[in-house]
Amino acid sequence: MDQAHAEEILKKVIAIPTVNDNEKEVADYLASLFAPYEDQGVTIEELAYSPGRSNLIVTIGEGETTLGFSGHQDVVDPGDLADWDTDPFVPTIKEGRLIGRGASDMKSGLAAVVCAMLAMLEEKKVPGKIKLIATVGEESGEYGAAQVTDAGLADDLSALVIAEPTDGMRQICYTSKGVVDYHVTSKGIAAHSSRPHEGEDAIAHLLEFANEVQARLARLDKKDPVLGKLTSLITLIKGGEQINSVPSQAELSGNIRTIPDYTNQVIFDVIDGLIAELNAKPGYQLSVDYIYPEEPMPGDAHSPLVQLLQKVGLEVFGHTLTPVGGTGASDGSEFVRAKGDYPIVMVGPGSDSQHQPNEWVSLAAYHQAIAFYQQFANEFFGK
Ligand SMILES: [Zn+2]
CATH class of the missing domain: 3.40.630.10 (Zn peptidases)
Known part of the structure; x- marks a missing residue:
């Protein structure tokens, strides 16, 4: 040639x-x-x-x-x-x-x-x-x-x-690191904010997920000699309808960079497990989607x-x-x-x-x- x-x-x-x-x-x-x-x-x-x-x-x-x-x-x-x-x-x-x-x-x-x-x-x-x-x-x-x-x-x-x-x-x-991008949706019930007991607060439920998921992922703390640790960020968040309503919906997106010590299934188990625990509580309605997850190499x-x-x-x-x-x-x-x-x-x-x-x-x-x-x-x- x-x-x-x-x-x-x-x-x-x-x-x-x-x-x-x-x-x-x-x-x-x-x-x-x-x-x-x-x-x-x-x-x-x-x-x-x-x-x-x-x-x-x-x-x-x-x-x-x-x-x-x-x-x-x-x-x-x-x-x-x-x-x-x-x-x-x-x-x-x-x-x-x-x-x-x-x-x-x-x-x-x-x-x-x-x-x-x-x-x-x-x-x-x-x-x-x-x-x-x-x-x-x-x-x-x-x-x-x-x-x-x-x-x-x-x-x-x-x-x-x-x-x-x-x-x-x-x-x-x-x-190389893997990537797990995910999107969580929280559904609640709208009500007038003067009568919050008649609603279900989608934002509060989502924030509970957000805090807990970060705490649980932080426990996956093995350090790869070259790639370092797994990292997790919540990168987008939005929700609610107006200032005087119990929010009926909220959503967030997160980006996790994984290391070979943890396959993506480990990450899915953490997130899916938390969602299942929260949904077992009355009024919680959370769901998760994963967007083209990539395994670590x-x-x-x-x-x-x-x-x-x-x-x-x-x-x-x-x-x-x-x-x-x-x-x-x-x-x-x-x-x-x-x-x-x-x-x-x-x-x-x-x-x-x-x-x-x-x-x-x-x-x-x-x-x-x-x-x-x-x-x-x-x-x-x-x-
Ligand atoms: Zn390329």
Whole structure:
């Protein structure tokens, strides 16, 4: 794979606008790159999430062990176009940087793993069974990765490398916090405030929940050596109708950042248990919804996978990749639910300009990433 071809592939995927939609166009394009190799045993599968939105799964090579590479095909909204120096969907090269929405997060990582796999096929040097999983909807709830996981398509992996940006491939993110966003509604009975005994105070019931849930979550006080402690915030609250009425409704939203010591089920048990206790009292009517909860991603800074990535990093880049923890969720939070206990790490060429105007990737980092993924796959399979 020459550099011009690798750049053309990256430019093509950036030029397809996939702001929380339209990922099928990227999936179709990537599938077309692998199609010429179908007679070499390459399998290509699209898993539709909804019309216009498809996950893509491509498998090359064979063997008992499967190495996974993954990336999401969606991007975040470019925001105010006046903040951009160029059209976010017209990839532009300036001073060694390729600029465009998704250049960092994470079409460069996705294109780099695709180019690495195509290079193996071109050179007829596929070291083992390698599976590409390109997802939809990572930025708005990781529901593509959830769908792929629920379909069992990530069950057979032995290790998974997600090509999310890690400071131009200077870091390896091997563990990250999970997220539980929740919304609680409290229903009461309205009455004139001069006759409060005729009503049920939805705000008072909600505040009781708010104080108690924070107290109970604070008891989950284990400290992860890298990620720190679980954190919990009540981020939105509103309720009531007018100043002289017993409030008949109130609601709040909360955001919990979890650590691998506590699976999301532990959090659900705390919240659901409290709601059930309160609802057992006369007049209480509370309910909870969870919004795209994401599991924490456990990991080990000294695992054989991290050590191998560091070894290959030193060979390809001449620098050591630093193992780090992440505070945000990614598709990894869904893939951890797959059957099979395999390590998941993130390492990719994007810069720290993700979600910003003039998002960019260093072209040098992009080309090195392709070499890195190819070399890593060889060494992973002992070749
Ligand atoms: Zn991303």
